[in-house]
Amino acid sequence: MSKFTKKKSGELPPVNTASLPDIVFMLLFFFMVVTVLRNNNLLVKNELPKADQVEKLKKDRSVYIFAGKPSARYADKYGKEGKIQIGDKYTDVSNVKFALTEARQKLLPELQDKVMVALKVDKETNTGLVTDIKQELRDLNMLKLIYIAAPGTEIGK
Template sequence: MSKFNKKKGGELPPVNTASLPDIVFMLLFFFMVVTVLRDNNLLVKNQLPKADQVEKLQKDRAVYIYAGKPSARYTDKYGTEGKIQIGDKYTDVNSLKFALTEARAKLRPELQDRVMVALKVDEETNTGLVTDIKQELRDLNMLKLIYITSPGTELDQ
């Protein structure tokens, strides 16, 4: 007859962690691919008007100008008048040329002459503000202008 030996300690065997670095790197790459980084913090209210004929814009050659009343969390500091936002900061009509020149300089050199200006204007914004922006764009010879809208028609609610 054979003897059965009992294990002396009732301990559990150690956990195999050989595949743990693979799992960690796989999760790291997943989140790097899936995460979208925001370019700008939107400081103005931006309820875009609706249009039924919309077309996609190439983002690599566009400078975005946001116009509208300040968002609800900024009304105490900036009031309720229409504001212009380029990048992450407000600008006024007088310093718009400088801000646009700076934004144009950030583009690739071969696209700086063919820059498109994309206006994202809130549907309740005063037309005078848009006219002032367009006049400054004419002075800078930035004549390719696109109005960004949301798809749909005004009848859609």
């Protein structure tokens, strides 16, 4: 005759954690791929003027110049006059040539001669500052210039 035994206890079996490292690495890779890193920390106020004909710009051969008054958190330190920002630093009009030459060197060698300068100018910036920037660009023979604007039309002015 056979002997029947009862279960020892009603406990649940332990959770299988063998696939846990795979799930963690899959999430890690997902967030690494999806995350966008900021290139520039914007130091100037940058409310762009509106334009009705806007095109997308390829970022691989462009250098961005931001111009405008310092943003609210930097106004106490740098004043309220219009400033020029290239990369993450303020620069003076006299140093624009050096900063643009440095930014041009960071591009791929085959694109350095075809560089396009993109001006992101606040709509309340003085025209004299923009004219000074354009004069420095002429001296560097960087004649391909793009003005960045927000899509839409200006209403009520």
